[in-house]
Amino acid sequence: MKKLTQRIDRERLLLGIAAPLLAIVAAIIVTTLVILATGKNPGDAFSDMVTYGTASDSQVYILNKATTYYLAGVAVAIGFRMNLFNIGVDGQYRIAAFFAAVLGGALTTPGWISIPLIILCAMGTGALWAAIAGILKVTRGVSEVISTIMLNSIATAIIAYLLQPGKLAELQSGGTVVSTKPLPKDSYFFSFDTGPAGELWGFIVIAVLVGIAYWFVLGRTRFGFDLRTVGQSESAASASGVSVKKMVATSMVISGAVAGLIGMPTLLNDSHQFSNDFPSGIGFTGIAIALLGRNHPVGIALGALLWGFLERTTNHLEFQGYDKEILGVIQGVIVLCVVIAYEVVRRYGLRRQQQRVGAELAAQAAAPTQKQEVA
Amino acid sequence: MANRDIDITVAAGTVHALCGENGAGKSTLMKILYGMQQPDEGTITVSGERVVLNNPADAIARGIGMVHQHFMLADNLTVLENVVLGAEKLHGIGAGARARIKEISEAYGLNVRPDVLLEQLGVADRQRVEILKVLYRGAKTLILDEPTAVLVPQEVDALFDNLRELKAEGLTVIFISHKLGEVLSVADEITVIRRGTTVGTVDPRHTTSKQLAELMVGSELPTPETEESTVTDVPMLKVSGLHLSQTDLDGVERIILDEIGFTIHKGEVLGIAGVEGNGQSELVEAIVGIREPDAGSITLDGTDISRVPTRRRREAGVGYIPEDRHRHGLLLEAPLWENRILGHVTEKPNSRGRLLDIRGARADTERIIQAYDVRTPGIEVTAASLSGGNQQKLIVGREMSHAPKLLIAAHPTRGVDVGAQAAIWDHIREARREGLAVLLISADLDELIGLSDTLRVMYRGRLVADADPATITPEELGSAMTGAASGHLEHAENDEDGAR
Numbered sequence: 001m002k003k004l005t006q007r008i009d010r011e012r013l014l015l016g017i018a019a020p021l022l023a024i025v026a027a028i029i030v031t032t033l034v035i036l037a038t039g040k041n042p043g044d045a046f047s048d049m050v051t052y053g054t055a056s057d058s059q060v061y062i063l064n065k066a067t068t069y070y071l072a073g074v075a076v077a078i079g080f081r082m083n084l085f086n087i088g089v090d091g092q093y094r095i096a097a098f099f100a101a102v103l104g105g106a107l108t109t110p111g112w113i114s115i116p117l118i119i120l121c122a123m124g125t126g127a128l129w130a131a132i133a134g135i136l137k138v139t140r141g142v143s144e145v146i147s148t149i150m151l152n153s154i155a156t157a158i159i160a161y162l163l164q165p166g167k168l169a170e171l172q173s174g175g176t177v178v179s180t181k182p183l184p185k186d187s188y189f190f191s192f193d194t195g196p197a198g199e200l201w202g203f204i205v206i207a208v209l210v211g212i213a214y215w216f217v218l219g220r221t222r223f224g225f226d227l228r229t230v231g232q233s234e235s236a237a238s239a240s241g242v243s244v245k246k247m248v249a250t251s252m253v254i255s256g257a258v259a260g261l262i263g264m265p266t267l268l269n270d271s272h273q274f275s276n277d278f279p280s281g282i283g284f285t286g287i288a289i290a291l292l293g294r295n296h297p298v299g300i301a302l303g304a305l306l307w308g309f310l311e312r313t314t315n316h317l318e319f320q321g322y323d324k325e326i327l328g329v330i331q332g333v334i335v336l337c338v339v340i341a342y343e344v345v346r347r348y349g350l351r352r353q354q355q356r357v358g359a360e361l362a363a364q365a366a367a368p369t370q371k372q373e374v375a
Numbered sequence: 376m377a378n379r380d381i382d383i384t385v386a387a388g389t390v391h392a393l394c395g396e397n398g399a400g401k402s403t404l405m406k407i408l409y410g411m412q413q414p415d416e417g418t419i420t421v422s423g424e425r426v427v428l429n430n431p432a433d434a435i436a437r438g439i440g441m442v443h444q445h446f447m448l449a450d451n452l453t454v455l456e457n458v459v460l461g462a463e464k465l466h467g468i469g470a471g472a473r474a475r476i477k478e479i480s481e482a483y484g485l486n487v488r489p490d491v492l493l494e495q496l497g498v499a500d501r502q503r504v505e506i507l508k509v510l511y512r513g514a515k516t517l518i519l520d521e522p523t524a525v526l527v528p529q530e531v532d533a534l535f536d537n538l539r540e541l542k543a544e545g546l547t548v549i550f551i552s553h554k555l556g557e558v559l560s561v562a563d564e565i566t567v568i569r570r571g572t573t574v575g576t577v578d579p580r581h582t583t584s585k586q587l588a589e590l591m592v593g594s595e596l597p598t599p600e601t602e603e604s605t606v607t608d609v610p611m612l613k614v615s616g617l618h619l620s621q622t623d624l625d626g627v628e629r630i631i632l633d634e635i636g637f638t639i640h641k642g643e644v645l646g647i648a649g650v651e652g653n654g655q656s657e658l659v660e661a662i663v664g665i666r667e668p669d670a671g672s673i674t675l676d677g678t679d680i681s682r683v684p685t686r687r688r689r690e691a692g693v694g695y696i697p698e699d700r701h702r703h704g705l706l707l708e709a710p711l712w713e714n715r716i717l718g719h720v721t722e723k724p725n726s727r728g729r730l731l732d733i734r735g736a737r738a739d740t741e742r743i744i745q746a747y748d749v750r751t752p753g754i755e756v757t758a759a760s761l762s763g764g765n766q767q768k769l770i771v772g773r774e775m776s777h778a779p780k781l782l783i784a785a786h787p788t789r790g791v792d793v794g795a796q797a798a799i800w801d802h803i804r805e806a807r808r809e810g811l812a813v814l815l816i817s818a819d820l821d822e823l824i825g826l827s828d829t830l831r832v833m834y835r836g837r838l839v840a841d842a843d844p845a846t847i848t849p850e851e852l853g854s855a856m857t858g859a860a861s862g863h864l865e866h867a868e869n870d871e872d873g874a875r
Binding site: 226241353354358 | 400403571663664665684685686687688689695697702703704705706707708709713716717718719720721726729730731733751752756757759760761
């Protein structure tokens with residue numbers, strides 16, 4: 001019996017890896033064709049990507065980028081596990097980063113007080129912003145897709161209104177950049193010095209902790225089980241005593257709180273202020289990464305690293321005379337292939353498992369006395 | 376579910392029944408015949424011609440049609456629209472189609488009115504629409520999957536008349552059923568499938584239901600007889616004045632539950648008979664706490680639970696075998712051990728404090744699989760890959776593992792093979808001896824009469840009649856279920872005497 005379960009397990013694992021691998025291979029093929037179509041040599045492009053992408057300064061850059069992307073992926077994945085499509089991660093992290101930056105600029109307390117306060121402020125703001133969509137969904141039945149898209153626009157408008165000199169922002173010395181009051185040196189998050197390769201953001205530690213917490217809460221706690229139950233079957237969840245509405249609202253809030261963290265690596269480790277060039281659109285990147293990583297904590301990490309790698313290396317390709325749109329092509333193809341490959345592999349896996357169960361039962365029936373040895 | 380060495384020959388112009396346990400491979404065989412699944416080996420021959428059926432369209436082109444167990448009809452369309460949907464090219468969607476529908480309806484005595492909205496039709500009428508749909512597409516061979524599961528005895532007779540009509544016109548019917556009595560009465564030939572292979576074809580004129588059952592399971596036909604009564608006078612569940620109404624889209628208030636009141640004592644099985652859709656599901660959902668009634672109280676073992684959330688009710692000892700196990704009882708894509716946790720996540724051995732006890736849950740899943748004879752290669756496979764009977768045994772095992780005070784069993788043996796059915800009945804009986812109160816809802820009247828200590832009939836949201844299971848016959852119960860009789864039903868030579 002033991003052997004049997006192990007075999008099915010290993011096959012599940014293989015199938016799990018098959019889908020993203022398939023998607024990446026397909027993306028490489030499509031990219032090759034695109035580069036060929038532009039009359040360039042794809043082999044050179046790929047070898048350039050590999051050599052440049054593995055250089056030590058690139059490694060640090062990729063890890064820093066991946067920290068942000070990882071948090072975005074987890075924020076989206078929490079919603080996905082509940083069957084909630086939180087498109088609003090984008091608005092949630094921007095408005096959270098903005099208010100956290102305002103608070104951070106105003107604080108004069110020592111770092112060990114201000115840094116936790118800034119992070120909590122970001123998580124709280126993100127959670128509140130997401131809660132609006134959650135409450136609308138459970139009380140009025142408003143689709144979270146629609147409400148979060150709109151809340152994204154509202155967040156943009158609010159930030160644009162408040163990010164003006166005289167409101168919550170000031171004109172920087174150069175005279176071209178408007179930003180919140182910069183954080184005092186004391187409120188900078190620690191970073192690892194890697195010598196000439198640059199600085200590795202310390203926030204990567206928080207990202208890893210978030211990943212562990214995500215894995216633990218979902219897989220090992222009653223709350224996580226309830227959450228997954230609702231995601232898999234709302235009807236079964238309510239029959240088994242989970243309050244679906246409460247769960248929807250709660251997970252939306254948690255998703256928003258994690259979304260609040262997305263802007264923190266940039267704010268605390270890099271820019272130290274919220275200006276009108278603060279990175280935007282990472283919420284949408286998070287959707288792609290959560291899909292790529294299959295909502296799995298390790299999968300999301302790999303997805304985030306891949307995204308960082310692609311960004312780093314295709315930027316460099318531009319200097320080598322390749323078209324800069326290649327990045328968009330590769331990313332788009334990967335996401336598309338991932339969605340298709342997952343569905344194909346999922347159906348194949350399910351059918352295959354049913355066949356195996358049937359075959360094994362038939363074998364057991366044929367030799368009922370040797371149940372243990374069969375298979 | 377695997378099929379191997381299946382040999383079946385269906386003669387044109389006959390009703391051919393297919394019997395077998397669930398998980399025996401009937402559904403797989405049907406899927407192959409209807410082109411939904413491809414066989415690894417073997418051939419299918421239709422009217423002397425070898426065919427390859429890659430999808431249902433191929434099957435339809437060869438004159439094979441399927442009436443599914445769960446109807447595939449749109450409520451908000453008329454009968455005509457439902458019939459032509461997807462087959463607009465045949466006779467258009469207007470007068471031509473209407474004429475053809477009427478023609479078919481008259482030819483086979485189906486009595487279908489093309490312009491009625493589907494939502495106004497009862498289950499039996501819907502089934503006839505499904506049959507007509509298949510005939511409209513030119514089917515010469517009809518596959519009917521468990522067609523009698525949702526019908527009362529009178530409706531079953533009407534259906535069988537229709538089938539004889541079809542046969543008389545030269546059509547071929549393949550009829551799948553668990554109910555041996557029905558199979559014997561309607562079929563010209565019966566093929567039995569066991570563990571994925573055909574074990575024999577018999578002539579119903581020279582076969583008894585006992586012999587047929589032995590062929591199916593290799594053992595005697597189980598009967599749902601209860602032995603001596605175990606009913607005590609300690610009330611376990613008391614429901615009084617339960618009322619539920621719902622306002623539909625047109626603003627019309629529909630009363631779903633009307634002044635429902637009953638008491639189930641320790642060691643008592645209360646059976647509720649009724650045609651589906653008369654409020655049984657809603658009653659169950661109100662007791663479990665999924666649906667909030669407008670008025671009335673529910674008392675479990677002396678504690679009022681009318682306003683208590685579902686999870687607390689289940690912790691308090693309400694076991695629940697849901698009517699639709701795929702929707703309410705299982706997480707189909709989750710492994711068996713996670714399904715063992717479902718519904719009891721706050722209880723031992725599934726959790727300690729706020730954390731899951733995965734090791735405990737897994738060990739207990741192994742125990743349930745052993746004790747309840749769930750046939751599976753292991754606890755890591757998904758619930759979806761088990762056959763219906765084994766899924767149900769897992770659910771029964773799970774619910775019984777938490778020492779329930781009250782077991783709500785809605786159609787506990789629906790779509791379950793004869794062997795598993797006997798096992799489930801045994802478990803219910805055993806628990807009843809130990810003082811469990813059971814609310815049993817079933818469309819299988821033999822099961823209801825055989826297991827229950829007390830019988831009630833539900834009709835349009837009301838408990839309209841009660842009967843003594845020791846004397847009542849399925850036919851008498853059936854007529855009360857259609858609203859023809861009420862009050863206390865007495866067994867009598869003349870049915871009318873039963874009505875008051």
